Amino acid sequence: MSLISMEFLLFVLVAAVGYYLIPKKYQWLWLLVFSYIYYASSGVKLLLFLVYTTGTTYAAGRLLEKVEQKELPKKEAKAAKRRILTLGLLLNFGMLAVLKYTNFAVANVNAIFHTSFSFQKWMLPLGISFYTFQSMGYLLDVYWGKCKAEKNPLRFALFVSFFPQILQGPIGRFDRLAVQLYQEHRFDLQRMQYALQLILWGFFKKLVLADRAAVVVNQVFLNYTQYSGVLNLVAVLMYSVQLYMDFSGGMDVVMGVASLFGIELDQNFKRPYFAVSITDFWHRWHITLGTWMKDYVFYPVSLSKWMGRIGKWSKKVFGKKTGRVIPICIANLIVFLLVGVWHGAAWKFIAYGLYHGLIISVSSLLAPVYRKGLEIFSINQKSGGWKVVQILRTFVLINISWYFDMAVSLSAAFTMMKTTVTGFSLSAFQDGSLLTLGLDWLDYLILLVGCLVVFFISFRQERGVKIRESLAEKPLLFRWAVYGMLLFGIPMFGYVMTTTGGFIYAQF
Amino acid sequence: MHSFKWKAVRAAGFVVICCLLTGLLNFALQQYNIARVNVHRIGTTQYDDIFIGTSHGLSAINPEIIDQITGRKSTNICMPDEHLIDSYFLVKEACRKKKPKRIIYELDPSYWSTVQNHGSNSVYIYKEFPMSLVKLEYFWAKVKEMDIRVTLAPWFYYRNQAGNIEETVRMKLSSAYQNYEVGPLNNGLQDYTEEGYMYQITDPNGDKGSQNIVLWNQQQIQDVEKEYFRKLTELCREEEIELVVITTPVPQETLDLYRDVFEEAHRYYTELMEAYDVPYYDFNYLPLDDFDRGIRNYLDYEGHMYGESGNQFSRVLGTYLKEMYEKKR
Numbered sequence: 001m002s003l004i005s006m007e008f009l010l011f012v013l014v015a016a017v018g019y020y021l022i023p024k025k026y027q028w029l030w031l032l033v034f035s036y037i038y039y040a041s042s043g044v045k046l047l048l049f050l051v052y053t054t055g056t057t058y059a060a061g062r063l064l065e066k067v068e069q070k071e072l073p074k075k076e077a078k079a080a081k082r083r084i085l086t087l088g089l090l091l092n093f094g095m096l097a098v099l100k101y102t103n104f105a106v107a108n109v110n111a112i113f114h115t116s117f118s119f120q121k122w123m124l125p126l127g128i129s130f131y132t133f134q135s136m137g138y139l140l141d142v143y144w145g146k147c148k149a150e151k152n153p154l155r156f157a158l159f160v161s162f163f164p165q166i167l168q169g170p171i172g173r174f175d176r177l178a179v180q181l182y183q184e185h186r187f188d189l190q191r192m193q194y195a196l197q198l199i200l201w202g203f204f205k206k207l208v209l210a211d212r213a214a215v216v217v218n219q220v221f222l223n224y225t226q227y228s229g230v231l232n233l234v235a236v237l238m239y240s241v242q243l244y245m246d247f248s249g250g251m252d253v254v255m256g257v258a259s260l261f262g263i264e265l266d267q268n269f270k271r272p273y274f275a276v277s278i279t280d281f282w283h284r285w286h287i288t289l290g291t292w293m294k295d296y297v298f299y300p301v302s303l304s305k306w307m308g309r310i311g312k313w314s315k316k317v318f319g320k321k322t323g324r325v326i327p328i329c330i331a332n333l334i335v336f337l338l339v340g341v342w343h344g345a346a347w348k349f350i351a352y353g354l355y356h357g358l359i360i361s362v363s364s365l366l367a368p369v370y371r372k373g374l375e376i377f378s379i380n381q382k383s384g385g386w387k388v389v390q391i392l393r394t395f396v397l398i399n400i401s402w403y404f405d406m407a408v409s410l411s412a413a414f415t416m417m418k419t420t421v422t423g424f425s426l427s428a429f430q431d432g433s434l435l436t437l438g439l440d441w442l443d444y445l446i447l448l449v450g451c452l453v454v455f456f457i458s459f460r461q462e463r464g465v466k467i468r469e470s471l472a473e474k475p476l477l478f479r480w481a482v483y484g485m486l487l488f489g490i491p492m493f494g495y496v497m498t499t500t501g502g503f504i505y506a507q508f
Numbered sequence: 509m510h511s512f513k514w515k516a517v518r519a520a521g522f523v524v525i526c527c528l529l530t531g532l533l534n535f536a537l538q539q540y541n542i543a544r545v546n547v548h549r550i551g552t553t554q555y556d557d558i559f560i561g562t563s564h565g566l567s568a569i570n571p572e573i574i575d576q577i578t579g580r581k582s583t584n585i586c587m588p589d590e591h592l593i594d595s596y597f598l599v600k601e602a603c604r605k606k607k608p609k610r611i612i613y614e615l616d617p618s619y620w621s622t623v624q625n626h627g628s629n630s631v632y633i634y635k636e637f638p639m640s641l642v643k644l645e646y647f648w649a650k651v652k653e654m655d656i657r658v659t660l661a662p663w664f665y666y667r668n669q670a671g672n673i674e675e676t677v678r679m680k681l682s683s684a685y686q687n688y689e690v691g692p693l694n695n696g697l698q699d700y701t702e703e704g705y706m707y708q709i710t711d712p713n714g715d716k717g718s719q720n721i722v723l724w725n726q727q728q729i730q731d732v733e734k735e736y737f738r739k740l741t742e743l744c745r746e747e748e749i750e751l752v753v754i755t756t757p758v759p760q761e762t763l764d765l766y767r768d769v770f771e772e773a774h775r776y777y778t779e780l781m782e783a784y785d786v787p788y789y790d791f792n793y794l795p796l797d798d799f800d801r802g803i804r805n806y807l808d809y810e811g812h813m814y815g816e817s818g819n820q821f822s823r824v825l826g827t828y829l830k831e832m833y834e835k836k837r
Contacts (some may be wrong), residue, residue, distance in 0.1 A: 006659050007652040187513050207657070480522060487526055488533075491661035 001041040002502060003253050004207070011038065015163075015258045024184035028158055031181065031261060038163035042126050049099075049125040053092055054153075054160045057135040060088030061142045061149035061156070066143075085143045089136060099124055104345030127167040129342060132159050133292055138174040140296050147175050155182055162405045168250050168505040170268040170288040178264070185262030194468050195259035200486045202252025206503065207494035210245035211452045213238040216494065217439040221406050224416050229423035231415050231433060239402045240395075241451060243314040243504065244272065247286070250503040271458045276390035278359045280398060289342070293335045302331040322365065329361035336360070343405070348413055352404035359397060446493050530661055536673045536817060537666035540685060540692050541568075544586040547636040548688040551605040557582035557829075558602055560595040561614025567755040567812045569614065570822040571703040577826030578833065583647070584704035586614055587633065591624045592736035594633045597646040599740065600837040602745050604642055612829070613740070617724035617755065618774040620733040631659055664803065692837065699815070705822075707815035708807050717808040723766060724773040742786050752832070753781055757791040758811035760801040789828055796824050 001008050019027055040047050067080045080295040099122055106117045138159070141147045150156040203421045220227050220235030227235070248269040258265045266288050275281035282290045301307060307327045315323030333354070340353020363370075379386055400417070407413035428434060434444070457467055471479060529660075552560065557580055559569050575582055585598055590755050598659030610738040624630055634651055669676065679685055684692050693700040699707040735786055744751040755777070763770055774790050781788035798820075803809065805817035813821060 002653070002655070004655050004657070005653050006656050009656055010652070189512060189519070193519075271731060476518070482531075483522070484526070488529065488661075492659040492663050492667065494657060494664060496655060496662075496664045 001038060001165070004203070005249070007041075012257055012260065017125060019185075019261055020187045024186075025262075027184060028155060028182050031162065032154060032158040035158060035161040035163040035166065039126075039161060039166060043123070046123070046125045049095070049128060050131065050161055051157075052095065053128075053135050054157045056091045057088060057139055057160070058150070058153050058156045059092075060084050060139055062151070064139075064142050064332075065149040079192075081143060085139065088139050092132050093134055093423075096128055099128065100123075101341075101345045117218055130169045130171055131166055133248055133289075134171050135160050137171065137292055150174075150178065158182075162258070162263070164254045165265055168247075168254065168503055169286075170251065170254070170266045171292050172266060172288070180263045182318070183262070186273065188262070190472075191259060191262065193472075195256045197256075197471070197483070198252045198470055199256035200483070202249040202254075202256060203490050203494075205245040205249030205252065205454065206485055207249075207490050209454070210242045210249060212443055212447050212495040213242035213245070214437065214445075217242050217406065219437045221408065221412075221416075224407070224412055224419070227419075228428055228433070229420045230425060230428045232420045233424070234401050234434065234437075236399050236406070236416075236420070239406045240273070240399055240445070243402070243405070244269075245454070246504045250505060255261075261364070271462055273395055273398075274391060274458065274462050275394045275398075276387060277363065277394055278356055279363070281394055281398060282356070282360075289339065293346040295340060297338060298331050298335050301334055302327055305333065325364050325367075329364055330361050331339060332364070333357040345408070348404045348407060351410055351413070352401055355404060396420060415484065443495070465485050511764045521667075533663055534545060534661065535680060536677055537669055539666065539669065539676065540679055541632050542587055542693055542700065542704075542706075543633045544563070545688050545690055545693070545700075546587065547598070547601065547633065547638075549583060549704070550585060550602040551638070553583070554581070554606045555583045555602075555608050557610045557612060558599070558608045559584040559586055559612045559614060560590070560598055561586040562590055562616040562619055563588040563706075564616050564756045565614030566704070566706045567708050567807065567814075568818045568821050569825065570701070570705040570707075570819050572701065572705070573819055574826040574829065575821040577823065580609075580833075582612075582703070586704070589625065589630065590633065591619055591670040592733050592740065593650050595647075596736045596743065597637070597741050597750075598602055599643060599743060600631065600642045600645070601637060601640075603743070603749075604640060607747060608749060610752065611740075611744055612752045615753050615755050615777065617770075617777065619723045620730065621725045621728040622722060623730060624732075624817050630654065631662070705818065707818065708812065710814040710816065712804070714807065716803060716806070717785070717810065719732045721762065721766075721810045723769050725769075726772065726776060736789070737780075737784075741786060751786050753786055753788045753790060754825065755788075755790040756811060756813075757796060757799070757801055757807060759803040759806045761807050762811065763801075765790060768814045787832065789825075791824070794828075796821075797827075799824050 001011065011034070015030070019030055022030055036047065036050075039050055063084045064081055065187045067084065068076070072080065102122070103119045106119055109115055110117055138147070142149045150159065155178070157182050159172070159174060162172070162181060165172060217235055220231055221239070224235075251268045255265050255267075268287050270284040271285065272281055272285035275284050277297070307330070310330065311323065311327040313323075314326035317323065318326065325463055334357075336353040336357025337350065338353070339356065340350045343349040343352060374381060403413040403417050404410070407416055435441070439447075449494065461467060471482065474482075528832070540748075557574075557578075559565055559571065559582065563586065565584065566588065569584045569586065571584050587594075590598075595613065598616040599608075602608055631651060631654065634643070634646050638647060657664065679692060682692075690700045690702055696710055697711075699709070701707065731810075741751060743749075755774075758770070770792055774793055777790065778788060800820075806813055
């Protein structure tokens with residue numbers, strides 16, 4: 001069920017109206033029913049995977065708690081809990097790995113050993129990466145005693161399947177999300193208003209900007225050998241627009257829809273193109289994946305015994321300062337390798353992840369040199385000018401990584417990078433080449449104006465202005481004009497793809 | 509003043525204003541199209557035969573000529589971008605009002621292996637349906653899944669028409685529009701007849717388009733096409749309507765260039781129709797008397813015919829349909 005379809009609009013309308021009409025104690029059950037209807041609309045068979053993840057995670061959580069209650073000797077309890085956790089993780093990540101990465105493995109085995117194993121035609125359940133990560137986060141939290149295991153299997157099923165977020169996140173945390181899901185919610189007009197504003201804003205970003213930029217992106221990335229360096233560059237810049245507007249727009253819609261039911265999901269974006277470093281970027285981009293990786297991979301890895309041994313060894317070999325950073329670098333590389341793998345079963349995604357991991361690791365290692373350089377050149381780190389330089393530098397580095405993310409293959413990414421540098425000529429701006437990429441001047445103008453609007457609003461938010469609250473203080477006519485412009489601007493200026501153009505992250 | 513009620517009234521007022529503006533914009537921007545005429549025609553006039561299908565059928569089937577040969581009364585509601593799902597609901601709508609005796613489905617194989625574009629054409633037939641259970645079923649089967657902008661506010665497609673708003677409004681207020689006349693659909697390039705034939709005026713210097721046409725591909729056949737063909741056969745059986753399937757001939761040049769593809773398609777559909785026990789006439793492989801299949805008689809390589817060729821083909825088709833009818837008797 002596409003978020004842009006009439007079906008979804010009617011579905012949400014019925015779900016929301018019923019939600020506030022039924023007795024409040026049944027609201028969570030209502031949400032569960034609608035969440036399962038929503039997921040089943042993509043294919044009834046897919047429900048099996050959802051039920052599998054829900055069932056195995058619920059059972060593992062309950063078993064962990066039972067071990068805790070049994071008052072076994074500490075060592076025995078720890079071993080038993082570890083076995084349960086390992087089984088839970090294996091069953092779920094194993095399923096994800098088999099479904100998502102088998103063909104990647106087959107392709108590589110065939111290429112390396114000249115074998116001819118056949119590819120599998122397994123279906124990839126929608127949103128499996130998101131709900132598996134969310135469920136496993138819960139299981140680890142129960143294991144570490146951060147939260148209690150949910151006793152009611154239906155309530156737990158709602159935590160795994162809550163419909164607005166199941167297809168493209170954000171990856172929720174049990175302690176923050178479950179409480180809200182099970183709470184009783186009263187109708188709040190102000191919240192509804194804010195939710196609808198967010199939904200409209202999300203659709204504006206997706207339909208007016210992302211879908212329009214996608215035309216150029218698809219044209220150039222799929223036919224990259226035909227285009228000059230500057231057009232490769234234009235395409236990658238367009239991809240930075242497309243991906244941000246698509247993903248963050250999708251998140252706005254998802255969060256707006258959740259808010260209609262009184263549920264505030266975790267923020268997934270915080271103006272990422274204002275980041276001053278790659279580390280900062282990951283604190284602003286796909287935040288819930290970043291924090292998941294930090295809590296469930298980075299810390300466990302960097303605080304593990306074997307990493308402690310590496311730390312001691314590296315301090316001996318490289319000295320105290322550098323040696324202390326090395327375990328963090330290794331943990332970062334592991335985290336970003338996993339981020340790459342999470343994005344898809346292809347070498348280009350692994351390169352994408354490792355690229356980010358390497359930059360963060362090298363930045364950590366060279367931090368003292370960097371600080372010294374700033375001192376030598378007397379650069380005021382707090383000045384606005386320096387911040388702009390940092391933002392631009394980060395933006396360039398991020399755009400390099402988009403080559404890996406969007407190119408058809410790893411070798412295509414390198415070819416495109418090379419063409420961008422070696423075949424660079426500004427003549428494309430004069431000879432009309434830009435107009436051969438599928439958009440006309442009006443489209444470029446709409447893109448430019450739209451991006452400026454998003455930039456202006458992001459800039460105000462960066463300065464601490466709360467846009468919705470500040471809009472609420474404006475006169476009624478002004479507000480209506482803004483809503484009207486969004487409401488009518490989306491169908492008027494939105495780019496309609498000839499075939500369904502879904503959200504990029506709904507394919508994970 | 510800032511009570512809940514007052515806020516709710518204001519919100520409702522805003523929604524009403526938005527609905528009114530949407531209606532006004534739709535009225536001022538959406539163009540007159542043949543779906544309006546066709547849906548009205550099948551609901552108001554009794555026909556023995558109804559031709560359903562694509563733009564190929566629209567330019568190749570002239571009901572007036574066919575009727576002269578068969579002695580029956582027929583109409584052509586083939587339309588551009590009409591996929592089987594649309595044809596199925598058109599037949600259902602026809603059955604609701606004036607049940608036909610025979611349905612002749614013009615099958616363009618390439619439509620079966622192409623996903624229907626989510627453009628304005630994909631809902632223009634639905635929009636002309638009067639409110640009924642059939643329309644609700646049509647909505648549930650197709651429209652509910654489509655982009656909300658296409659279904660509610662397809663202004664993007666008409667943005668180039670913004671300068672013609674005055675003319676569009678005048679047309680919509682005219683008696684021609686109110687009376688479902690075909691006149692406004694005609695221009696210097698084509699004449700649309702009362703019974704649904706698009707007479708393409710011959711242009712000896714016209715561009716025939718590229719020879720890289722959309723081809724049939726068995727691997728890409730869409731489930732929705734197969735499903736709605738099955739439904740169409742079931743509907744015809746339930747309503748005791750005879751179903752005949754035809755494929756109009758493409759230019760000889762196209763057939764020669766893509767011989768394998770057309771032969772494969774011919775085999776596939778011959779077997780399929782046999783399985784459904786439906787008569788199938790693929791005019792790419794049937795004797796066409798003196799019908800000239802040279803590209804000069806076609807508008808393009810895809811197989812849209814010029815008016816005179818369409819008339820000539822209609823004579824051939826009429827003869828086949830008559831023979832078929834007489835054999836049955």
